[in-house]
């Protein structure tokens with residue numbers, strides 16, 4: 001953008017506010033912590049966070065399965081077989097993928113890696129599998145990103161979305177998400193429920209454009 | 222798809238949004254009042270959402286709700302008071318992330334910028350997610366005129382587009398339409414089989430639009446927030462079409478009003494805690510996207526170019542007037558519409574603007590001129606429900622009164638002045654007050670003709686009852702009943 005156009009634009013705003021270029025800004029002092037929900041339960045904090053997350057995620061219409069880390073592949077494949085899903089696309093996140101891919105092959109689920117033809121993605125893939133970068137207990141959200149490991153479309157185009165979530169990644173509130181402004185991915189999405197609409201006479205319908213079903217596999221250990 | 226030559230018109234023969242000349246809300250409202258199915262649809266939807274908002278806010282924040290609303294208001298007010306600073310910071314960071322920033326002083330410039338980018342990229346098909354600002358600038362006809370097929374992808378907006386209609390609520394755009402009209406439009410415009418099932422209608426739209434996402438070479442969106450500290454654009458959506466529009470096509474253009482800034486992520490999170498709860502009763506919308514520049518070198522997908530058009534179009538004028546500046550803090554949640562007894566009855570299209578309800582009654586005159594919308598500030602009973610509902614604590618009733626004051630150029634008529642003089646006396650002592658109240662009660666009964674409300678006052682007072690009914694006071698005064706129950710009166 002040209003400097004002069006920007007200056008004219010900003011000058012008009014400054015004139016309206018009666019401010020001059022470079023004039024300092026008084027800090028905004030408010031108590032952001034007021035919006036924090038109070039955590040229910042007492043005792044083990046991790047345990048409580050997990051319980052709250054599961055509760056809230058279910059409340060917004062996502063399914064949650066809980067298992068130890070060693071059983072992720074088994075639980076995920078069980079879900080896929082029960083849902084009669086025969087083809088998936090999986091993000092390049094290396095954490096659990098090896099074992100999961102093997103298990104899916106055993107169950108004759110077709111596994112596509114990132115970067116399949118759009119035709120295939122739109123018409124054949126029934127489920128996108130991604131890793132959650134974080135999760136927020138107070139709102140029941142999982143965080144997915146678009147990056148070099150994960151396409152934006154994997155968690156969007158197929159009718160089902162399977163998210164793997166390590167229980168250590170759950171934070172209490174949005175305010176606790178660790179965000180460094182200089183180092184954000186190009187796309188970060190908080191997913192809080194399956195795709196929804198109530199546009200026609202207020203009737204709630206899931207799976208409008210995005211996935212109608214979001215399955216979370218929450219693992220610990 | 223049908224390409225309307227002229228914008229869709231309302232009951233008064235004028236365009237639904239932004240009628241030509243001076244707009245009067247009353248004739249439209251009068252006709253909409255007679256429409257029983259419209260009335261019940263809007264009543265039901267707004268009542269439900271209004272209750273949902275109260276319930277979830279109470280559940281999430283207990284007795285702190287009002288304090289939280291006032292902090293949210295402070296965050297927005299602080300940002301608006303230092304808007305130059307935050308915009309400058311945002312532009313710097315956004316450009317560093319690879320976003321191309323454009324500045325538009327008015328509607329024409331905003332549209333021109335978008336059309337130029339589209340031309341340069343040789344765009345044939347554009348998919349668009351919901352954006353109030355592009356409704357405000359009338360972007361769609363401009364794109365179509367440039368030979369670019371443009372498809373609204375939000376289900377409600379899509380239906381409205383193919384049925385040649387206009388949105389009537391900022392969050393629930395087709396609150397005024399029923400499933401039958403959707404069914405007919407789908408048969409007529411998409412060649413679909415007739416069905417009234419919302420589920421099936423949604424499927425039809427889904428399939429139709431998926432094809433568009435794949436072929437589109439441009440995605441246009443609005444923006445809910447701009448985060449200064451990172452140069453990010455934040456989009457809050459439910460259906461997933463917004464994600465498609467910003468992920469699938471090679472170019473993404475966001476058209477955003479300059480007032481959408483927030484300083485930092487902690488402020489964003491704070492406001493997000495309120496936005497969806499106030500709008501639909503959800504903790505967050507299904508998708509909250511934080512977009513920071515186009516796809517990076519190694520990213521697997523995402524648009525190659527990301528453009529943001531910052532639109533002023535009258536906003537600095539509002540900024541310059543301290544009386545009305547706070548109206549720019551609006552986060553477009555729609556809570557004030559749902560809470561407003563006048564919106565519920567008059568319904569969205571009566572306002573003749575994309576912004577309806579109490580916030581529309583304030584900002585439409587401010588953006589377009591009070592002279593063109595002199596009756597909008599009157600469309601309020603000043604009951605204060607909007608102020609109570611607003612998650613950023615905007616004092617809408619105060620601004621409505623201030624706007625009314627601006628439209629009163631004359632002093633009151635002799636009759637009005639005499640009436641006020643009489644009231645001053647009546648309120649000056651306990652005895653006068655009691656006397657005046659009893660006469661008042663007596664006269665109202667006489668004029669009401671046995672009904673429970675006064676529908677037509679006599680003589681010079683008839684103007685007052687033209688647009689409103691007055692509910693009669695109880696037959697026995699409070700004082701009398703109090704005394705009868707043995708209560709003491711000073």
Ligand code: SF4
Pocket residue numbers: 550551552553554555556557558580607610611612613614615
């Ligand atoms: S004025 Fe307040 S209540 Fe109305 S839409 Fe804006 S933020 Fe929501």
